Amino acid sequence: MKLAAIDIGSNAVRLQVTQVHYFRGKYTFKKLEYLRFPLRLGRDVFLKKEISQENKIRFKELMKAFQILINLYGVDDYMACATSAMRESENGKEIVKEVRNDLGLKIRIIDGNTEAALINKSLGNHIDHKTYLHIDVGGGSTELNVYKKGLKVSSKSFKIGSVRTLDKALPESALRQIRSFITNHLSLEKTVTGIGTGGNINKIFELARLQKRGSLLEIQKIREVLHLLESLSSEERINLLHLNEDRADVIIPATKIYLIALDAAKIQKIKVPDLGLKDGMLLDLFEKNYGTENTNFPYR
Template identity: 30%
Template sequence: MKNKAAVIDMGTNTFHLLMVALGEKSFDTLYKEKVAVKIGQGGISQNLILPDARKRALHTLRHFRELLQGEKIDQIYAFATSAVRNAENGPAFVKEVREQTGIAIQVIDGEREAELIYKGIRMSGCLDQTNALMMDIGGGSVEFIIGNEDQIHWKGSFEIGGQRMLDLFHYHDPILPEEIDKLNQYLFQHLQPLIRAIRQFNPQQLVGASGTFDTLTDIYLAGNQQPKSKSKHKHLLPIQAFREIAAMLTHLNKEKRLAIPGMIPMRVDMIVVASSLICFILNHLAPKDLLCSTYSLKEGALAEMIEKVSAGLELTVQPWQ
């Protein structure tokens, strides 16, 4: 009988629940859900979780707990990232979640986040022997990894996520050219370690994980009237097609962006600055295409569980309170 387990990824913008049955080499999805909690909204630049965001988070986690109990899953792996780890009231929030829902949250640092993202991308089949630059654009932080299917050469986490970039630079809608210029100057200043690593390891491929990259893929496929296969975990987005989409996004206001086929409401605000970040990266890299992995942190956590199952080790069970 397969082990049932679940991963909760508490991102700055979106909370994800993934319930699975684990096999020795793979997993079967039992149920998944994502909720635009926006726990970083309004407070991320002050390193705070504001009361309304806290209420949304607790409401969502209570809902997740009901689903988990209904499925009789007690192996729960809940991860919190940038918004919670940097919030002054983050520890109090973690304690409150445990008291009210019984869910024990692991607040992970950026290095651990990058490692899990890498394992998720590797499971998607996006990597080979060629060095790739992998990136995951969160609301609070952005993780970069350089490596291949065998190993990580370099990894880094930068607190320059979509919500932070939005708060700092996207004051007008559509965004102004001078705001993009200021964003690029900011990125150049803060991403020097990444730029040096690109020069050192010379990645030939760019792989984007989940989130923004899922939406960019959806826009590309919808624009070409192509269906998106749910069974595929990697998708090809030609660089020229991405550049055309990014240029379109910067010239449209929110209402018009929402009308783009493939766009989803939870991405519509941050996708402009996120696309600008990808354009910045492409100025330091010359890949033939952009690969988009539907797998990221959640699946990376599952990959680690599968390794334990394959080794005959027991998974750690989190008891409900």
């Protein structure tokens, strides 16, 4: 079976097509296609409360291209989810309706809790009986999740993200809420391990020169990367660090949000498993088609 996930974020839109294999009693996923297109819907929405006509046209063309790929790959089932930019846009529902009518492509505008739940679905193999704080910083929102003894005990979505705070100071009200959430749930814990997901923490991991994905990233390394990023112009980040243009600006506010959450929890090391919303969506599709009893399998 082939499955596809479309993640419509605030800074970019992603498509992944995956093949489900069953071999010697185990299910695994094999990535067939992954595309990331830098369409920054959040810039429109967080400034003007709606998606511009220009980006609306580009978005519909992108959905047409993704639909063609889905059809060419012979995908059996797909899920398309839109997050904070689309859900806060005054014309978001209208655009989703137009895409459905014109292309037959169904898009769900999901709330922060659903977004967090889907992201967490992909983390199963990375959660053991220790205490974890999972942090996912997106373009428009930040999701925090607390795990204890293998179970998620609390989850909250905060209205702060890398695109939303671009060219402005991080909002103190949102930072207080983040610190308060962490204090309430983790202040009595002796040791907390961080788990970071999202494109920016993955890029920070690469910039820290960690070659082995399973390695834990020390918080001091994140501070060093932030210092390097802040010492360079946007043009230097693009050309010397080989960052994409749409990554070169948002990575700094995103890094600051990660550090604020990590410091509040007194975390010294963080896992960066290179998973996110699209991976949770694919697992959700798998459960829908195969049944929840079959979901304990290695994901790749």
